Amino acid sequence: MASELARRPRAVPVPRVRPETQLAIDAAVGVAGAAVAATVALGRAGARVVAPVARVLWQPPVLPRGLQPRSVVHAAARAGRAERLLLSRRLAILLDAWTPLVAEALVSRLDLTRLVDDHVDLDALVATVDLDRAVAMVDLDAAVARVDVDAVVRRVALEAIIERIDVDAIVASVDLDAVVDRIDLDDIAGRLDVDAVVARVDIGAVVDRIDLDDIATRLDVDAVVARVDLDAILDRLDLAEIVGEVLDEIDLPAIIRDSTGSMASETVRGVRMTGISADDAISRAVDRALFRRRRHADRGGGAP
Amino acid sequence: MSEHDISPVPREARPYQGTPAGIVTRLIANTIDVAVVVAVLGAGYLGWSALLFLIDPRGFSFPELSLLFSLTAATVVAMVYLSGSWWLAARTYGGHVMGLRVHGRRGRRLGPLRSLARAAFCVFFPIGLVWCVVSPARRSVQDVVLWTTVVYDWRPRPDDGDVVGVTPPAEH
Numbered sequence: 439m440a441s442e443l444a445r446r447p448r449a450v451p452v453p454r455v456r457p458e459t460q461l462a463i464d465a466a467v468g469v470a471g472a473a474v475a476a477t478v479a480l481g482r483a484g485a486r487v488v489a490p491v492a493r494v495l496w497q498p499p500v501l502p503r504g505l506q507p508r509s510v511v512h513a514a515a516r517a518g519r520a521e522r523l524l525l526s527r528r529l530a531i532l533l534d535a536w537t538p539l540v541a542e543a544l545v546s547r548l549d550l551t552r553l554v555d556d557h558v559d560l561d562a563l564v565a566t567v568d569l570d571r572a573v574a575m576v577d578l579d580a581a582v583a584r585v586d587v588d589a590v591v592r593r594v595a596l597e598a599i600i601e602r603i604d605v606d607a608i609v610a611s612v613d614l615d616a617v618v619d620r621i622d623l624d625d626i627a628g629r630l631d632v633d634a635v636v637a638r639v640d641i642g643a644v645v646d647r648i649d650l651d652d653i654a655t656r657l658d659v660d661a662v663v664a665r666v667d668l669d670a671i672l673d674r675l676d677l678a679e680i681v682g683e684v685l686d687e688i689d690l691p692a693i694i695r696d697s698t699g700s701m702a703s704e705t706v707r708g709v710r711m712t713g714i715s716a717d718d719a720i721s722r723a724v725d726r727a728l729f730r731r732r733r734h735a736d737r738g739g740g741a742p
Numbered sequence: 743m744s745e746h747d748i749s750p751v752p753r754e755a756r757p758y759q760g761t762p763a764g765i766v767t768r769l770i771a772n773t774i775d776v777a778v779v780v781a782v783l784g785a786g787y788l789g790w791s792a793l794l795f796l797i798d799p800r801g802f803s804f805p806e807l808s809l810l811f812s813l814t815a816a817t818v819v820a821m822v823y824l825s826g827s828w829w830l831a832a833r834t835y836g837g838h839v840m841g842l843r844v845h846g847r848r849g850r851r852l853g854p855l856r857s858l859a860r861a862a863f864c865v866f867f868p869i870g871l872v873w874c875v876v877s878p879a880r881r882s883v884q885d886v887v888l889w890t891t892v893v894y895d896w897r898p899r900p901d902d903g904d905v906v907g908v909t910p911p912a913e914h
Contacts, residue, residue, distance in 0.1 A: 707752060710767070716767070717880075720766060721764055
């Protein structure tokens with residue numbers, strides 16, 4: 439388009455005039471000019487002489503105002519003006535009616551494109567246009583508001599457009615670092631509904647895809663343990679209760695007895711328990727003999 | 743004893759701790775104490791004999807002790823041994839072996855006088871022990887008179903002057 443606009447118009451052939459003819463024309467023009475000058479000078483001289491007489495004749499004092507030539511001429515002028523206006527209107531009506539017809543007939547017989555191409559310097563014309571100002575004068579909002587975008591989109595062959603798009607080339611040309619730098623991740627994170635996102639995640643499927651063994655082998659357990667605040671953990675534990683439960687389970691006294699034998703060996707323990715059993719047996723016998731109710735019910739469990 | 747206290751007492755014996763001891767256990771403990779007294783008397787006799795031997799080896803012969811002397815010595819040794827044990831340790835050696843302890847009112851250890859009185863009572867009236875068979879609170883005559891109680895207590899070293907959980911006596 440730019441190359442077409444820059445194309446130079448074709449030269450229009452100008453008819454050549456012979457020197458004799460040109461000389462005759464110039465002489466005629468010179469004579470005519472002199473005649474006009476002489477006529478003007480004579481007119482100005484005559485007017486200077488005739489002017490007083492003409493003023494008297496134009497408004498003769500002896501005649502009433504209505505019969506003076508000036509008044510008659512003014513009246514005729516007014517009538518002529520009215521007639522002129524009427525004719526003008528009629529002529530305008532006729533022109534309005536006939537001009538389109540004539541113009542259509544003319545234009546239909548003319549190659550306007552050719553004429554414009556031959557005679558109009560489009561580059562110069564465009565250069566004279568202040569495009570910035572023209573664009574500034576356009577109300578784009580109003581223009582866009584009048585566009586039926588849905589209809590436009592329906593008429594667009596999106597698949598054909600998409601097929602013609604080289605997405606790889608587009609992506610390769612994008613400076614992702616610059617794009618990421620311009621993104622306010624904090625703002626995005628603030629708007630993110632993390633709960634909703636997490637609720638939509640299939641944790642089980644995610645976990646199934648994780649190689650926990652591999653992660654465990656790569657884990658620096660020493661470093662993790664070094665960062666653990668063991669004191670805080672111990673403060674939150676009821677160590678006394680835990681120790682008590684452990685002692686109940688492992689029977690620490692038995693372990694101590696087995697390891698040291700300090701208080702009572704198995705023999706002494708057996709003798710003691712035998713004595714206790716014998717005591718209880720005798721007490722039961724005596725109770726039965728004396729028809730007495732059982733004693734030492736508070737001993738818990740009675741005799742073994 | 744709370745739920746999680748550490749105790750050297752075996753689980754099967756814990757229910758009996760602090761309860762009055764019966765006749766069999768006390769007889770065994772007393773038998774051991776008698777053996778201790780006999781051992782002490784024998785050791786004394788041998789020591790005395792060794793001393794005599796050292797003094798006059800040529801004329802040495804085992805001393806012949808009169809019955810009165812022997813009984814007196816046995817009584818003194820038994821009373822000293824029993825009263826000292828009950829006063830200082832709340833248990834004799836026989837009681838230590840059998841896991842018995844003698845305490846007074848409110849579970850406190852016996853004082854020296856009451857220990858001595860109980861020792862004399864036991865030496866001169868040992869048959870009083872049999873009363874614990876028919877006593878609902880397993881108390882011997884000595885216990886009834888001196889207001890003492892013999893309880894199972896397997897703890898190796900009860901705290902001095904402590905109060906152990908005891909079954910309230912049913913008779914006085």
